[in-house]
Amino acid sequence: MIATGSWDKSVIIWDLKSGNILKKLEFNAKFVSSIAFSYDSQYLIIGSGDNTVIIYNIKSENIMKKLEGQYPITSVAFS
Secondary structure (H helix, E strand, C coil): EEEHHHECCCCEEEEECCCEEEEEEECCCCCCCEEEEEECCCCEEEEECHHHEEEEEECCCCEEEEECCCCCCCCCCCC
């Protein structure tokens, strides 16, 4: 899988082999600025221009947590 984020507030999860869209997620955010997969590919962490970070469970299709920062998020990472 790969994931892309956009100025239209969406994240698209793609199947790398076929090129097909697996899921399109739309968030109430200014824009999506960064994305990272967890090591087990179960979660996405999504950074936004409106100072928020969203932790999204890909399998259950739920937002697990939303964090508020002081400034626009420019990068995210799992450890």
